[in-house]
Amino acid sequence: MDKYTDNSLSKSEYPIITQNLTKKFGDLYAVHQMNLSVGNEIFGILGPNGSGKTTTVLMLTTLLEPTDGTASICGYDIHTHPRQVRDSISYVPQDMAVDVRLSGRENVMMFAELYGVRDPARKTEEALRILELADRADERAKVYSGGMRRRLELAQALVHNPKVLFLDEPTVGLDVAARKKIWEHIKILRKQGMTIFVTTHYMDEADKYCDRVAIIDRGRVQAVDTPDNLKNMISQDIISVTISGSFSTIDVPGVRFAFSEDEQLIFYAEHGEAALPLLHNALTEAGMKVEALSLRRPSLDDVFLHLVSSADDKSPFKLSTFRNMMGKR
Ligand SMILES: Nc1ncnc2c1ncn2[C@@H]1O[C@H](COP(=O)(O)OP(=O)(O)OP(=O)(O)O)[C@@H](O)[C@H]1O
Numbered sequence: 102m103d104k105y106t107d108n109s110l111s112k113s114e115y116p117i118i119t120q121n122l123t124k125k126f127g128d129l130y131a132v133h134q135m136n137l138s139v140g141n142e143i144f145g146i147l148g149p150n151g152s153g154k155t156t157t158v159l160m161l162t163t164l165l166e167p168t169d170g171t172a173s174i175c176g177y178d179i180h181t182h183p184r185q186v187r188d189s190i191s192y193v194p195q196d197m198a199v200d201v202r203l204s205g206r207e208n209v210m211m212f213a214e215l216y217g218v219r220d221p222a223r224k225t226e227e228a229l230r231i232l233e234l235a236d237r238a239d240e241r242a243k244v245y246s247g248g249m250r251r252r253l254e255l256a257q258a259l260v261h262n263p264k265v266l267f268l269d270e271p272t273v274g275l276d277v278a279a280r281k282k283i284w285e286h287i288k289i290l291r292k293q294g295m296t297i298f299v300t301t302h303y304m305d306e307a308d309k310y311c312d313r314v315a316i317i318d319r320g321r322v323q324a325v326d327t328p329d330n331l332k333n334m335i336s337q338d339i340i341s342v343t344i345s346g347s348f349s350t351i352d353v354p355g356v357r358f359a360f361s362e363d364e365q366l367i368f369y370a371e372h373g374e375a376a377l378p379l380l381h382n383a384l385t386e387a388g389m390k391v392e393a394l395s396l397r398r399p400s401l402d403d404v405f406l407h408l409v410s411s412a413d414d415k416s417p418f419k420l421s422t423f424r425n426m427m428g429k430r
Pocket of ligand 1: 148155
C-alpha cells in the first residue's frame with residue numbers, strides 16, 4: 102500500500118487509481134511512477150509549467166499510452182477497458198474551443214448527440230441550467246464572455262453524466278469573478294457526487310477549493326494531502342522583511358533565512374511573534390535599515406518551495422524565477 106492510500110476506503114471505492122504510472126518522451130520522464138488514489142473529491146494536481154500535469158490527464162483519459170504502469174477509472178483499467186473508461190469520464194482540456202458560430206444551446210446539444218445520450222434535448226437544458234446559461238442559451242457563443250465560454254465547455258462535458266470529470270487549468274485566462282464562479286460550479290458538481298480531477302498552477306485556488314492536492318515537480322509526486330495538512334508540514338511562520346542596503350548573514354536563534362526577492366527577504370521562524378523583534382534588532386545591528394516587517398502563516402506556495410528546494414539542487418533560490426515558472430499572475 103502506498104503512503105497516499107486512504108485506509109477508510111476499499112480499493113473499488115476510489116474512482117481514480119494510478120499505479121506506477123509513467124510516461125517517457127525520449128529520455129525525459131514527463132510522469133515518473135505516479136501512485137495516486139483519488140476518492141470522491143476535488144483533487145488538484147499542482148505543479149509548474151512542464152511538470153507533467155497535462156500528460157497525466159491525457160493518460161488517465163486514454164488519449165495517451167503510458168510507457169509503464171497503469172491506472173483505473175471507476176474500476177476500469179485504462180489499457181484493457183478504454184471504452185468503459187471513456188464512458189465514465191468527461192475531459193475539458195485547456196484549449197477546448199466551443200463553436201462560436203453556434204448558440205450555447207446548439208453547442209451543448211451537439212455534444213449530447215455525439216455522446217448518444219438518451220433524451221438529448223432534456224439533458225442539454227439541464228446542463229445549461231446547472232451552469233447558469235439557460236437565459237443566454239439562444240445567443241451565439243461568439244458574444245459570450247471568457248467565463249461564459251468556460252461554463253459552456255463544462256455544460257458540454259456534463260451532458261452525459263460522467264462519474265469523473267477531468268479539468269485542465271479550468272480558470273486560466275479568466276478574471277477574478279469568473280474564476281470564482283467556475284470553482285463554485287465545480288464544488289456543486291462534487292456535492293452531486295462527481296469526482297473532479299483538476300490541474301492548476303494557481304496555488305491560491307487549489308488551497309481554497311481542492312479537498313486534496315498532489316504537488317508534482319518534473320513528473321514526480323512530491324506530496325499529497327489536504328491543503329491544511331500540507332501547510333502544516335511547514336511548522337514554521339514566515340517573516341518577510343524589506344530592507345534598504347545589502348543583506349548580510351545574521352544569526353537569530355530559531356530563525357532561518359529562506360530566500361530573497363529584490364529587496365524582500367524571507368525567513369522561516371519557529372515562533373514568529375517572538376522572533377520579530379529579535380530579527381529586527383539583528384538586522385539593524387548588522388547595518389541594514391528595516392523598512393517593513395511582516396509575519397504570516399505558510400501558503401501552498403511556501404509548501405511547494407519547501408518541497409521543490411529540498412528535492413532540488415542547492416543553488417540559491419530566486420522567487421522571481423519561481424513566479425515565472427508557475428505562470429503567476
Ligand atoms: N508529445 C510530447 N513530446 C515530447 N515531449 C513532451 C510531449 N508532451 C509533453 N512533453 C514534455 O513533457 C513534460 C511535461 O509536459 P506537460 O504538458 O505534461 O506539463 P504540464 O505540467 O501540463 O505543463 P503546462 O502547465 O505548461 O501545461 C514537458 O517537459 C514537456 O515538454
